[in-house]
Amino acid sequence: xxxxxxxxxxxxxxxxxxxxxxxxxxxxxxxxxxxxxxxxxxxxxxxxxxxxxxxxxxxxxxxxxxxxxxxxxxxxxxxxxxxxxxxxxxxxxxxxxxxxxxxxxxxxxxxxxxxxxxxxxxxxxxxxxxxxxxxxxxxxxxxxxxxxxxxxxxxxxxxxxxxxxxxx
Amino acid sequence: xxxxxxxxxxxxxxxxxxxxxxxxxxxxxxxxxxxxxxxxxxxxxxxxxxxxxxxxxxxxxxxxxxxxxxxxxxxxxxxxxxxxxxxxxxxxxxxxxxxxxxxxxxxxxxxxxxxxxxxxxxxxxxxxxxxxxxxxxxxxxxxxxxxxxxxxxxxxxxxxxxxxxxxxxxxxxxxxxxxxxxxxxxxxxxxxxxxxxxxxxxxxxxxxxxxxxxxxxxxxxxxxxxxxxxxxxxxxxxxxxxxxxxxxxxxxxxxxxxxxxxxxxxxxxxxxxxxxxxxxxxxxxxxxxxxxxxxxxxxxxxxxxxxxxxxxxxxxxxxxxxxxxxxxxxxxxxxxxxxxxxxxxxxxxxxxxxxxxxxxxxxxxxxxxxxx
Numbered sequence: 001x002x003x004x005x006x007x008x009x010x011x012x013x014x015x016x017x018x019x020x021x022x023x024x025x026x027x028x029x030x031x032x033x034x035x036x037x038x039x040x041x042x043x044x045x046x047x048x049x050x051x052x053x054x055x056x057x058x059x060x061x062x063x064x065x066x067x068x069x070x071x072x073x074x075x076x077x078x079x080x081x082x083x084x085x086x087x088x089x090x091x092x093x094x095x096x097x098x099x100x101x102x103x104x105x106x107x108x109x110x111x112x113x114x115x116x117x118x119x120x121x122x123x124x125x126x127x128x129x130x131x132x133x134x135x136x137x138x139x140x141x142x143x144x145x146x147x148x149x150x151x152x153x154x155x156x157x158x159x160x161x162x163x164x165x166x167x168x
Numbered sequence: 169x170x171x172x173x174x175x176x177x178x179x180x181x182x183x184x185x186x187x188x189x190x191x192x193x194x195x196x197x198x199x200x201x202x203x204x205x206x207x208x209x210x211x212x213x214x215x216x217x218x219x220x221x222x223x224x225x226x227x228x229x230x231x232x233x234x235x236x237x238x239x240x241x242x243x244x245x246x247x248x249x250x251x252x253x254x255x256x257x258x259x260x261x262x263x264x265x266x267x268x269x270x271x272x273x274x275x276x277x278x279x280x281x282x283x284x285x286x287x288x289x290x291x292x293x294x295x296x297x298x299x300x301x302x303x304x305x306x307x308x309x310x311x312x313x314x315x316x317x318x319x320x321x322x323x324x325x326x327x328x329x330x331x332x333x334x335x336x337x338x339x340x341x342x343x344x345x346x347x348x349x350x351x352x353x354x355x356x357x358x359x360x361x362x363x364x365x366x367x368x369x370x371x372x373x374x375x376x377x378x379x380x381x382x383x384x385x386x387x388x389x390x391x392x393x394x395x396x397x398x399x400x401x402x403x404x405x406x407x408x409x410x411x412x413x414x415x416x417x418x419x420x421x422x423x424x425x426x427x428x429x430x431x432x433x434x435x436x437x438x439x440x441x442x443x444x445x446x447x448x449x450x451x452x453x454x455x456x457x458x459x460x461x462x463x464x465x466x467x468x469x470x471x472x473x474x475x476x477x478x479x480x481x482x483x484x485x486x487x488x489x490x491x492x493x494x495x496x497x498x499x500x501x502x503x504x505x506x507x508x509x510x511x512x513x514x515x516x517x518x519x520x521x522x523x524x525x526x527x528x529x530x531x532x533x534x535x536x537x538x539x540x
Binding site: 011021022024025036047 | 354408
């Protein structure tokens with residue numbers, strides 16, 4: 001059949017030029033294409049892998065940092081609590097102390113005031129007694145004067161007095 | 169009619185067809201009827217020219233638009249001339265069952281160049297086929313497929329050296345331009361084919377070869393699908409695929425380690441009498457593997473071309489019977505051819521992928537560390 005030979009024919013020239021072309025092209029491709037391209041792809045792969053790893057590490061570091069922060073915060077909170085508690089206790093104590101002192105002072109003052117009052121009262125009584133005595137003396141003087149102005153009365157009073165003295 | 173031609177076009181058409189074909193070609197020359205088998209074979213065969221167009225076919229002023237490739241012969245000294253001297257001088261010999269051209273002492277029949285005998289003719293067998301007694305000078309010309317292969321190689325080189333340039337420019341940056349288009353393909357070969365079959369360590373050794381093979385086959389296949397550039401059938405040419413298969417064979421043989429050869433020559437873990445059956449099979453296998461690689465690639469690419477050409481031819485055949493039938497078939501055939509072209513685009517990639525995958529599996533097998 002026409003051209004069947006051509007189809008199955010393996011031309012020496014075709015083989016020769018194909019081999020030559022392939023060997024040259026494959027060599028050039030390896031040198032100027034595959035090696036640089038594959039190296040660069042590998043480098044990029046490495047870079048990406050490393051970057052991912054670094055990101056992971058950074059994430060972990062962040063987490064640990066956060067944990068530390070939380071710890072510090074927690075500690076600070078506890079410390080604040082303690083300080084507040086102490087302050088409260090101190091306040092309580094101060095108030096208590098102040099209260100105690102004030103009570104004692106008051107009691108002392110009251111006691112003093114009472115003493116004063118008693119003293120004043122005694123003084124006032126003494127005064128009143130003295131005044132009364134003077135007043136009675138004056139009254140008695142006046143009465144006596146009056147009585148003595150009338151005769152008879154005078155003797156009567158003396159008698160009365162004497163009698164009362166006797167009775168005593 | 170169509171069925172007959174399709175059955176006669178494949179590689180294995182019998183001798184009885186040969187006679188009928190011969191008959192029909194003779195009539196075709198006289199009546200100018202279209203011979204689909206001849207057309208298909210002409211288009212898928214390797215040639216010494218890149219033929220684009222025939223003007224005024226079968227008329228006095230028939231004209232061919234073609235690039236005539238130089239012919240280089242070794243015939244006790246180099247012979248170097250343009251193929252136009254052949255293609256411009258058709259040669260007819262009674263009973264010759266081939267398309268012949270003659271230039272000086274050289275007769276080219278079906279693209280194969282012979283030296284003419286003392287009568288200036290070819291020695292023929294009874295059935296009109298060319299006798300093996302003819303002198304065949306060594307044809308060292310770069311044929312259409314050879315040139316197509318060189319072109320594919322140069323294109324791959326051009327594309328990937330510019331990718332490498334980008335790679336350098338974009339160091340530490342995201343890929344851009346052609347680099348971002350081609351890099352996934354390189355990674356496909358690396359991460360889907362080579363590394364899964366042999367592991368990262370050995371992959372480094374074989375990657376450059378396998379990448380070259382993958383991209384050159386793919387590009388050559390795509391080049392064969394581009395219309396109006398002469399219809400390359402690069403990977404459908406035995407002369408080309410035999411080179412790739414041989415290289416795979418050579419690399420497998422050279423890189424084959426002790427474990428690989430032991431596995432072939434003295435397989436462990438089987439009874440002795442089985443070894444006598446197994447060892448010849450294994451030895452045959454060394455050769456069968458690359459041969460299968462070659463045939464698979466050639467047949468797949470050629471088959472795709474044959475189908476598309478068959479449907480093109482069908483339209484012309486129908487058109488010769490009646491114009492309406494021609495238009496009707498034309499619409500259907502065009503739709504089918506669009507579908508076929510899509511399939512061929514896939515096959516172009518797939519065959520490159522399969523070739524690379526199998527080659528890398530063979531390499532992996534040859535360099536495997538013993539695990540028995």
